[in-house]
Every structure is written in C-alpha cells, then in structure tokens.
Amino acid sequence: TLELQLTPALVFLHSTLEQLQEKDTDHIFTTPVDLKEVPDYLEFVSEPMDFSTMRDKLEAHKYSSVADLESDFNLMISNCLRYNSNDTVFHKAAMQLREVGGAILRHAQLQALSIG
Numbered sequence: 001t002l003e004l005q006l007t008p009a010l011v012f013l014h015s016t017l018e019q020l021q022e023k024d025t026d027h028i029f030t031t032p033v034d035l036k037e038v039p040d041y042l043e044f045v046s047e048p049m050d051f052s053t054m055r056d057k058l059e060a061h062k063y064s065s066v067a068d069l070e071s072d073f074n075l076m077i078s079n080c081l082r083y084n085s086n087d088t089v090f091h092k093a094a095m096q097l098r099e100v101g102g103a104i105l106r107h108a109q110l111q112a113l114s115i116g
C-alpha cells in the first residue's frame with residue numbers, strides 16, 4: 001500500500017484540515033462543484049477548490065506550511081462567495097466558514113510557531 005509518510009508536520013497539517021472540514025456541517029465543500037450540475041461555474045471561477053482536493057494535495061506533499069493550507073482554504077471560500085449570490089445558503093455558509101476557519105488557522109499558525 002502507499003504508506004502516507006506521516007511526519008509530525010504532515011500530521012499537524014492533516015489535523016488542521018480535519019478541524020476546518022468539521023465546520024463544513026452542510027458538507028457543501030466536501031467535493032469539487034459538479035460542472036455537469038453547474039455548467040457555467042468556470043465562467044466565474046478560474047481555479048476550483050474543495051476539501052477533497054486539499055486532502056489530495058496534502059498527501060502529495062504539496063503543502064509545506066499552514067500558510068499553504070490557508071491559501072487554498074481562502075481560494076475555496078472566495079470561489080463560493082463569487083459564484084453564489086448573497087441570498088443563497090452557499091454564500092451564507094461560506095461567510096460563516098470563513099470566520100470560524102480563520103480562527104482555526106490563526107491558532108494553528110501560533111502552534112506551528114511555538115513547536116518550531
């Protein structure tokens with residue numbers, strides 16, 4: 001099997017990603033937006049992002065810091081705020097997740113500094 005090389009840094013980033021995904025209680029960010037269901041999505045969003053893609057990137061060692069994780073998280077949120085109008089469940093969920101996720105990321109950043 002492909003053993004995921006779990007260094008302490010990867011374990012820490014994985015735990016941070018899990019904490020973020022836990023807050024997506026409606027599971028609207030679990031997988032990529034289905035382009036068959038949302039055919040005009042790429043007219044508004046140039047780089048789609050979702051939690052399953054972030055998980056794959058983490059396991060491919062594409063993230064080396066909390067900041068790397070944070071930029072894909074922010075991309076995912078801003079895509080949602082751009083595509084969905086303000087009065088939608090998606091837009092409101094993204095605003096909420098941005099706030100809660102931001103606190104999780106700030107705490108993770110502080111922890112990363114202190115453990116070196």
Ligand SMILES: CCOC(=O)c1ccc2c(c1)NC(=O)[C@@H](C)N2
Pocket residue numbers: 028029033034037038079080083084090
């Ligand atoms: C089965 C239909 O699913 C959707 O239309 C849909 C499903 C999930 C979505 C989404 C649309 N739009 C979004 O912006 C992101 C956040 N999530």
